Amino acid sequence: EAGVAQSPRYKIIEKRQSVAFWCNPISGHATLYWYQQILGQGPKLLIQFQNNGVVDDSQLPKDRFSAERLKGVDSTLKIQPAKLEDSAVYLCASSSNQGGQAFFGQGTRLTVV
Amino acid sequence: DQQVKQNSPSLSVQEGRISILNCDYTNSMFDYFLWYKKYPAEGPTFLISISSIKDKNEDGRFTVFLNKSAKHLSLHIVPSQPGDSAVYFCAARESNYQLIWGAGTKLIIKP
Numbered sequence: 001e002a003g004v005a006q007s008p009r010y011k012i013i014e015k016r017q018s019v020a021f022w023c024n025p026i027s028g029h030a031t032l033y034w035y036q037q038i039l040g041q042g043p044k045l046l047i048q049f050q051n052n053g054v055v056d057d058s059q060l061p062k063d064r065f066s067a068e069r070l071k072g073v074d075s076t077l078k079i080q081p082a083k084l085e086d087s088a089v090y091l092c093a094s095s096s097n098q099g100g101q102a103f104f105g106q107g108t109r110l111t112v113v
Numbered sequence: 114d115q116q117v118k119q120n121s122p123s124l125s126v127q128e129g130r131i132s133i134l135n136c137d138y139t140n141s142m143f144d145y146f147l148w149y150k151k152y153p154a155e156g157p158t159f160l161i162s163i164s165s166i167k168d169k170n171e172d173g174r175f176t177v178f179l180n181k182s183a184k185h186l187s188l189h190i191v192p193s194q195p196g197d198s199a200v201y202f203c204a205a206r207e208s209n210y211q212l213i214w215g216a217g218t219k220l221i222i223k224p
Contacts, residue, residue, distance in 0.1 A: 103159075
């Protein structure tokens with residue numbers, strides 16, 4: 001069974017630039033999560049989708065972050081414009097249902113300079 | 114305000130001995146607790162969990178203990194092996210299924 005796929009693996013951008021991350025969850029998984037993990041901290045949930053609907057985006061900085069899962073399968077997370085404090089690993093995870101075991105991708109390491 | 118705390122950033126244990134990783138929480142409404150293991154450049158992988166109505170769950174070399182009165186849980190690994198060297202995250206589940214994560218403990222198993 002293929003795992004959660006994320007791309008790119010690494011990205012370096014200058015502040016005020018924009019960036020997009022892509023995630024393809026495990027086939028058939030209805031729930032998709034985007035987490036932000038800053039160095040030395042645990043993952044923090046940014047947004048949770050159930051199929052193509054948003055379940056929770058309370059911690060998403062909506063003035064600069066956006067995410068979509070239009071067809072209920074893969075998802076993109078965008079940051080525009082990026083700030084230095086956005087430097088982190090962005091993890092995508094999926095589960096078969098809400099509350100089910102989450103499987104994580106390898107993450108995208110973003111460095112904003 | 115951290116609801117889930119892992120106070121030890123790192124832990125070094127001799128191969129073959131017991132590793133004990135600790136986690137404290139503040140919210141008594143958490144209904145499930147999970148441990149994840151993370152290797153460098155990989156995403157976290159699920160290790161073991163425990164429901165709030167239990168005080169112990171065992172899976173092979175891994176045992177998780179929950180002390181609700183103390184709002185404390187611990188992960189025991191016996192015997193510790195070199196492949197256990199990783200960062201271990203404790204996470205607690207809220208009623209809306211959201212996970213609140215600790216900062217992680219880096220476990221180093223010495224040969």
